[in-house]
Amino acid sequence: MWLWVVIIVSAICTVSSFxxxxxxxxxGDQGAILFALFGMFFGxxxxxxxxxxxxxxxxxxxxxxxxMSGEPKPxxxxxxxxxxxxxxxxxxxILAAILTPLFFE
Numbered sequence: 001m002w003l004w005v006v007i008i009v010s011a012i013c014t015v016s017s018f019x020x021x022x023x024x025x026x027x028g029d030q031g032a033i034l035f036a037l038f039g040m041f042f043g044x045x046x047x048x049x050x051x052x053x054x055x056x057x058x059x060x061x062x063x064x065x066x067x068m069s070g071e072p073k074p075x076x077x078x079x080x081x082x083x084x085x086x087x088x089x090x091x092x093x094i095l096a097a098i099l100t101p102l103f104f105e
Contacts, residue, residue: 007049013042 017039024032044100055065 003049003053006055010042010049012044014039014046017042053097 017035021032021035021039024030024035051061051065051068054061056062
């Protein structure tokens with residue numbers, strides 16, 4: 001059932017993004033590229049979800065689904081302390097850049 005929700009929502013987002021691309025391109029706005037990229041992103045979600053649904057009934061789409069998914073691999077732990085440390089340091093740097101001029105003028 002959730003796959004159908006993804007299909008419907010991504011189809012609506014794809015159509016609306018490409019329509020906004022058309023409108024922006026027609027008036028010569030620079031946002032046409034951004035809307036086109038959004039349309040392609042949601043279009044990819046739509047196509048992959050539609051192939052997942054079609055794979056249940058068709059052998060052709062089942063092979064395509066297997067090719068896209070690949071072989072499942074075991075989950076492995078990736079330490080992420082260095083990423084958290086980088087985010088904390090960046091936050092402290094931004095906070096220092098904001099507060100330093102306020103207190104030390």
